[in-house]
Amino acid sequence: MALFELTRASIGYNGTPVLHEITLQIEAGERVAFVGPSGAGKSTLLSTLFAQQRERAALVPQEYALVKNLSVFHNVYMGRLHRHSSAYNLLNLMHPLAREIEAVRPVVSKLGLEELLGKPVGELSGGQQQRTAVGRALFQGGEVLLGDEPVSSVDPLQSRRVLEAINAAFPTVVLAMHDVGLALDFTDRLIGLKGGRVEFDRPTQGLRAADLDAFYHPA
Amino acid sequence: MTHSATYKTSLAFLASAILLLFFADLGVSTLHPWAELGRMALGAITPNFLSIDILLHALAMTVGFAFGGVALGAGVGFCLAMVFHLRIVRVGCAFVRAIHELFWALIFLQVLGLNPLTGLMAIAVPYAGTFAKVYAEILEEADHSPMRALPAGTPLLSAFFFARLPQSWSHLRAYTGYRLECGLRSSAVLGFVGLPTLGYHLESYFQVGDYSQVAALLFLFYVLIATLRVWMRPRLMPLYAIATAVLLYGPINTSWANVTRFFTREVVPAPLRGAPLGDAATWHALGHWAGDLATRQALPGAVNTVVLTQIALVATGVLTLLWFPLISRHFLGRPGRLAGHVLLVVSRSTPEYILAYVFLQLWGPSMLPAIVALALHNGAIIGHLIGRYSNGIDLRPDAPRGLNRYGYEVLPRVYPQFLAFLFYRWEVIMRETGILGILGVRTLGFYVDSAIAEIRIDRMMYLILLTALLNIGIDAFSRNLRARLRLTTTAKVE
Numbered sequence: 001m002a003l004f005e006l007t008r009a010s011i012g013y014n015g016t017p018v019l020h021e022i023t024l025q026i027e028a029g030e031r032v033a034f035v036g037p038s039g040a041g042k043s044t045l046l047s048t049l050f051a052q053q054r055e056r057a058a059l060v061p062q063e064y065a066l067v068k069n070l071s072v073f074h075n076v077y078m079g080r081l082h083r084h085s086s087a088y089n090l091l092n093l094m095h096p097l098a099r100e101i102e103a104v105r106p107v108v109s110k111l112g113l114e115e116l117l118g119k120p121v122g123e124l125s126g127g128q129q130q131r132t133a134v135g136r137a138l139f140q141g142g143e144v145l146l147g148d149e150p151v152s153s154v155d156p157l158q159s160r161r162v163l164e165a166i167n168a169a170f171p172t173v174v175l176a177m178h179d180v181g182l183a184l185d186f187t188d189r190l191i192g193l194k195g196g197r198v199e200f201d202r203p204t205q206g207l208r209a210a211d212l213d214a215f216y217h218p219a
Numbered sequence: 220m221t222h223s224a225t226y227k228t229s230l231a232f233l234a235s236a237i238l239l240l241f242f243a244d245l246g247v248s249t250l251h252p253w254a255e256l257g258r259m260a261l262g263a264i265t266p267n268f269l270s271i272d273i274l275l276h277a278l279a280m281t282v283g284f285a286f287g288g289v290a291l292g293a294g295v296g297f298c299l300a301m302v303f304h305l306r307i308v309r310v311g312c313a314f315v316r317a318i319h320e321l322f323w324a325l326i327f328l329q330v331l332g333l334n335p336l337t338g339l340m341a342i343a344v345p346y347a348g349t350f351a352k353v354y355a356e357i358l359e360e361a362d363h364s365p366m367r368a369l370p371a372g373t374p375l376l377s378a379f380f381f382a383r384l385p386q387s388w389s390h391l392r393a394y395t396g397y398r399l400e401c402g403l404r405s406s407a408v409l410g411f412v413g414l415p416t417l418g419y420h421l422e423s424y425f426q427v428g429d430y431s432q433v434a435a436l437l438f439l440f441y442v443l444i445a446t447l448r449v450w451m452r453p454r455l456m457p458l459y460a461i462a463t464a465v466l467l468y469g470p471i472n473t474s475w476a477n478v479t480r481f482f483t484r485e486v487v488p489a490p491l492r493g494a495p496l497g498d499a500a501t502w503h504a505l506g507h508w509a510g511d512l513a514t515r516q517a518l519p520g521a522v523n524t525v526v527l528t529q530i531a532l533v534a535t536g537v538l539t540l541l542w543f544p545l546i547s548r549h550f551l552g553r554p555g556r557l558a559g560h561v562l563l564v565v566s567r568s569t570p571e572y573i574l575a576y577v578f579l580q581l582w583g584p585s586m587l588p589a590i591v592a593l594a595l596h597n598g599a600i601i602g603h604l605i606g607r608y609s610n611g612i613d614l615r616p617d618a619p620r621g622l623n624r625y626g627y628e629v630l631p632r633v634y635p636q637f638l639a640f641l642f643y644r645w646e647v648i649m650r651e652t653g654i655l656g657i658l659g660v661r662t663l664g665f666y667v668d669s670a671i672a673e674i675r676i677d678r679m680m681y682l683i684l685l686t687a688l689l690n691i692g693i694d695a696f697s698r699n700l701r702a703r704l705r706l707t708t709t710a711k712v713e
Contacts, residue, residue, distance in 0.1 A: 082374070
């Protein structure tokens with residue numbers, strides 16, 4: 001059975017349809033990117049998939065969903081709140097525990113955030129905040145990562161490090177991306193969305209960014 | 220040309236207040252009000268700090284009851300905020316906060332007797348209702364997205380403490396601090412019904428005309444409130460908690476029999492007590508009791524409460540519009556604004572009950588002292604908020620000056636905020652109007668007080684219940700009006 005499955009699914013907000021009759025399957029182990037212009041329905045599709053696998057998936061939301069006045073450490077730690085009792089979590093909230101700091105450290109150093117561990121997230125730049133949100137998902141772990149533009153605010157060099165870290169940590173990865181170049185390099189299946197419909201669905205193997213010009217800029 | 224809805228509403232309020240002035244009792248019944256004012260003024264400039272130990276003890280008691288009551292109210296309110304989505308909790312909270320803390324004190328005095336618990340509960344109960352509502356609103360305003368991004372299976376408590384509470388923490392703390400200031404005023408006023416706080420000493424000094432002692436006590440109170448931020452540090456909270464416990468510790472001479480008697484006998488309408496329920500005469504007597512209560516106390520009390528509230532509300536509005544320029548950078552320079560701030564701080568730090576008490580000594584019991592007291596206190600509060608709001612407005616460099624600037628540039632910009640704050644304050648003013656009756660103005664509080672004097676606790680309870688219903692009614696009306704006029708404010712005032 002496929003990990004994610006949609007059959008002729010139409011989804012909308014307050015009666016305005018955003019997705020029209022989407023049919024798609026994503027198997028465990030796949031690396032998929034949704035591409036398309038803004039407003040195409042990528043975020044809606046991603047949150048629909050997240051709802052399907054709430055138990056197994058870690059999410060990097062577009063708006064980061066960080067708690068701005070907590071530190072990078074605490075925000076990353078939140079990925080594992082479900083693994084401990086509330087009493088333990090509370091203790092760690094008031095006084096960061098050495099063993100949890102050591103557990104979080106490798107994750108943040110992969111993302112270049114080690115120096116910022118104790119800083120409130122609200123004081124960080126957009127790119128640093130976004131990497132913290134990725135850090136939380138990495139720390140949570142699991143079978144699937146769903147990322148909504150997870151590197152949109154990160155500089156090109158860091159973007160590659162972040163995507164490598166994501167690919168190394170999760171067997172299945174589904175991303176919404178606007179950077180087609182990065183999507184081609186880090187995923188093996190590209191799904192093009194436009195106006196809430198699937199325009200194309202093909203492997204990235206042998207595909208070049210220029211091949212998608214017609215999709216982005218129809219004559 | 221047509222006028223805006225806000226303009227028409229304002230005119231209607233102004234007209235209603237002027238009309239009601241003809242029906243209101245505004246007489247001055249004292250023989251030498253000006254001579255008395257002279258003696259008070261003399262006292263104000265010759266404060267007497269000689270019996271400093273008594274003064275400090277009064278202040279310490281005031282702080283103790285305020286701190287204990289607010290802390291208790293905040294704790295219970297916080298728990299209730301967690302379940303505030305339940306209708307029963309919302310209604311219950313609206314009900315307990317519709318009853319003024321002084322009325323709560325009168326009720327607890329009957330149930331528990333004169334002991335520390337009465338003072339604590341009188342503050343804690345209504346404050347818990349307010350805390351629950353405002354805490355729930357603050358928590359609701361937090362960003363919900365971190366909650367949604369949490370891993371599945373996160374324990375509820377952990378989710379709350381990580382994803383919700385930290386975001387709201389600073390707002391919760393600021394609001395609690397603001398309520399502590401309110402608590403100090405409430406605690407001071409509780410002295411007027413016999414608790415050993417500021418009001419108790421104030422009343423006894425007033426009775427012997429020792430205005431220098433009054434001045435000293437009030438000066439210390441202002442200093443206490445003005446320096447609240449300095450001494451009220453989160454770090455010192457445990458210390459204050461212990462100090463409060465030591466200070467207020469005393470025999471709680473409550474008898475359980477008393478409590479039971481209160482609920483099973485005293486609150487029961489007198490004709491029903493121990494009377495045969497099958498007897499027609501019992502019900503006849505009850506009808507007579509209810510009719511008497513309604514026509515001789517409830518109705519005149521309610522009418523006077525509404526009349527006084529409306530006049531005081533409009534007077535507050537007028538005073539606010541006169542006062543806010545005193546602290547606005549568009550009208551005054553730095554020295555002028557400083558003087559304005561001092562005036563507003565003193566006016567809003569003095570509880571309206573104490574202001575009313577002072578004016579009552581001057582003019583005797585009529586609506587006049589109550590109107591002036593309510594307008595001074597509430598006008599200073601709203602004037603402060605509007606003045607601060609006006610400072611956030613940038614005028615063009617060639618904006619007109621003086622009255623033209625006030626009328627054309629500033630007033631139109633602050634007016635919606637002003638009306639919103641004023642209508643928020645409506646219910647507070649009505650609640651205060653009720654209790655000012657205890658001082659002799661014939662609002663519902665007057666009849667509550669006389670019911671207690673006649674040891675008719677059943678009457679007292681039903682009259683207090685009526686004040687609660689009136690307050691809830693005005694609150695709903697005000698909310699409705701604000702929604703219709705699309706008035707919102709950024710700050711919270713309770």
